[in-house]
Amino acid sequence: MRAAILQACTGTDPLLGARTLVEAVERAAGEGADMLFTPEMSNLLDRDRARAAAAIVIEAEDVTLAAVREAAARHGLWVHVGSLALRADGAGAPYVNRGFVIDADGAIRARYDKMHLFDVDLPTGESWRESASYVRGSGAVAVDTPWGRLGLAICYDLRFPDLFRALSDAGATILALPAAFTVPTGQAHWHVLLRARAIEAGAFVVAAAQGGHHADGRETYGHSLAVDPWGEVLLDMGDAPGVAVVALDPARIDQVRTRIPVLAHRRPIGAVEITS
Template sequence: MRAALFQSTTGIDPLLGARALVEAVERAAGEGADMLFTPEMSALLDRDRARAAGTIVRESDDVALAAVREAAAKHGLWVHLGSLALRAEGEGVPYVNRAFVIDDSGAIRARYDKMHLFDVDLPGGESWRESAAYRPGAGPVLVDTPWGRLGLSICYDLRFPDLFRALSDAGATMLAVPAAFTVPTGRAHWHVLLRARAIEAGAFVLAAAQAGHHADGRTTYGHSLAVDPWGEVLLDMGAAPGVALVDLDPARVDQTRARIPALRHRRAIGAIGGTA
């Protein structure tokens, strides 16, 4: 499998975001990719929620989703659209942070709403309350592709190994982790967490990320990574936006799991007992 990762510096105009995604599809296809992976919030990244409210729409009306589906069909490319900010159905908080897997005919094969929401106060003064505007997803999602079963996650989900255990227990051989990591948390944890998830699952990890200084004032860490099941970093895109390709050998999953059969040794963990 030849995977392409798109590292972007997404701004506050979803039309520009849609155009950049289509260009990434065209470039990935032109370089022989089988599937493109894009970051969290691929078309719109705006921390000003009052301003963003005028551009976040329902899935059926989203220009970036429609454009990527059309481009995927035109170029015969699978796309993991890392996530889009979309208006939620029903009552409650207004939005969802939703990932899509789109096949080479432009059909949507899977949707995943981010389960774990980023509500933190960082030592440098950054404060985030994702749950104030976004509704958490209901559960894990996997999707079958021609190259294996892909487990879906988004950004902060990376810190919750139980999610990745559930995905690998259900047969995932690849794990997608689109992200918009902050610089402080990225420097401290990005590489080590992604490598740990790959090693624990004996699976490939494909993590397309936002990078650089954005129009809404934030700065993201970048370093989109592809990690193999042994934990080896196959691709690190550094800090610059762009598209990069990496070749993955699906046989590596079986080889690694045979070498360290940790998945077969997993046991259900019950209640913790006290000392006698």
């Protein structure tokens, strides 16, 4: 599988977000990629809630999703849209952080709503309350592709290994982890957690990230990664936006899982016995 990764610095205008993704589809197809992976919040990234409210629409009206589906069909390319900020229909809060897998005909094969929402106060003084605007997803999602079963996660999900155990137990051999990591958390944990998830699952990890100084004033870490099942970093895109292509050899999965058969050795964990 030739996987293309878009590292973006998404702004506050969904039309620009759509243009960036269409251009990435065209470039990925031109470089012989089989599938393009894009970051979290590929349509817009805006912490100004009033301004964002005017730009976030329901799925059927989102210009980025429509543009990517048309481009995917035109170029015969699969696309994992890491996530889009969308308005939720009839949910308890106004928005969802939703990822999509689109096939080479432009059809939506899977949707995943981010399960774990980022509500933290960082030592730098940054404070984030994703749950103030977004509804959490209700369950894990994996989808079959021509290159293996793809497990879906988004950003903060990375810190919850039970999700990735469930995905690998369900047969996922590739894990998609689009993100918009802050710089402090990225510097501390991004590489080590992505490598750990790959090693634990015996699977490839493809992590398309936001990177740079954004129009809404935030800064994201970048360093989009591809990691093999042994934990080897195959690609690190550093700080700059762009598209890169990396080869994922499915034979590597069997090699690693045979060498250290952790999936076969997993056991259900019941209640913890506590003694004193």
